Amino acid sequence: MSQENMKLTLHVWRQSGPQADGFFETHKVSDISPHMSFLEMLDVLNEQLVESGKDAVAFEHDCREGICGSCGMVVNGMAHGPQNLTTTCQLHMRQYKDGDEIWIEPWRASAFPVLKDLVVERAAFDRIIQAGGYVSVRTGSAPDANEIAIPKRYADSAMDAAACIGCGACVAACPNASASLFTAAKVAHLGLLPQGQPERLSRVAQMVMQHDLEGFGSCTNHGECEAACPKGISINFIAQMNRDYLKSQLLSASSLTRKTAEKHA
């Protein structure tokens, strides 16, 4: 932990487009305050680059408060950097000391093609959600609040799963580039609540299928995703997804819904 301003050596992944070959480009930045966030440090680098007429490093960001899920990069081999339960935007430079070398890479997964530098295309997540991440509701007059009783244990667990911000760190950290944690969290946060019951089994079947169609890898239970997740989502949700998936494939009622779904597809 440093109190003085720092000089750092950055090795940043540069890639001009999805088809281009990427490479690490080395830059030195100085006068980095320990109170800066990691993205502010990159802002300093980008100012420096723009002033010298070079192309700024592209990276995604939005809220910079750790809740939107836009930012994310692999810093020294760790998704979102070294601090647990923290997105890249909430990582602060006090984690580093003067003279440190920092390697910055994009999320690496075939299902997340690099668009430019550190920006990856995460539309695969949207398609997994579209495959089943919804509940059907009756429109019309608003239902009474608290009309449906939800046991606290289920409400709490659903909220734990719903904390997922869809940043993609689980995919980035997984040695197999699997999106099992993301998919499991989304399956669970609807599947645990009464409103999610009618589509519970067809949801998990469709989302698991879409996950694989996107080209994410399989879960081999390393647990790296749980360690990297800025929201601390538990891999117990993956077990729950697997259990629901098995039910969806083995119970006849769900195979009917799937056949119906295929007819409409």
Place this chain on the structure above:
Amino acid sequence: MQQVMRITRTNVALKVVMALTGLLLFGFVVGHMLGNLQLYAGPETINGYAALLKSMPGLLWAARIGLLLLVVAHVVCATILATRNAEARSTPYRKPKHQRSTYASRTMYWSGPILAFYIVYHLAHLTFGFAPHEWSYTDVYSNVVLGFQQPLIAGIYIVGNLALGIHLYHGLWSLCQSLGLSHPRYNRYRTMVATAAALVVTIGNISFPISVLLGVVTLAS
């Protein structure tokens, strides 16, 4: 059948197949280790046990073919999944830093193939008698002792069983996840049980070559 084919399209389903076949193979490994403990009871006991198994050729071959099918299914699924996983991360990281994964979890694709080679060697040596020493179809006890008296053979068995232990440690815990066996009340016991089972099987199996090497188990006894 169509339903079965449909299920195997997803990775989750393939993992379920791996978990179930792995669990059954683990059951065999435990039984095999327990049966072999009769080595310590002397030649009559273990040779009698071998004769008993061989007196039921129908059952014996059914079990052997069953085990072979389990191994084939396990390996086929592992190969498909490993290929898909490699494709899913086509560009590797410069130097990924592991936070939660274990040595065992990261080396499953190594311990698995090592086990496969070891099993082929083990079958050739003690089941089919391609042994660099005197070998008899009925005298199992002498086959084992004469084999393990050669440090190279004993070493192969020790390495093979260390790979088995490492594979079991991750596999036993992992199969709970794959089958959806997860509950806050007993989740912390999953790794404990996996560790204990892997240790018991490994220590039991490795004790045979070591006992022979140390001269605890000899031909004369």
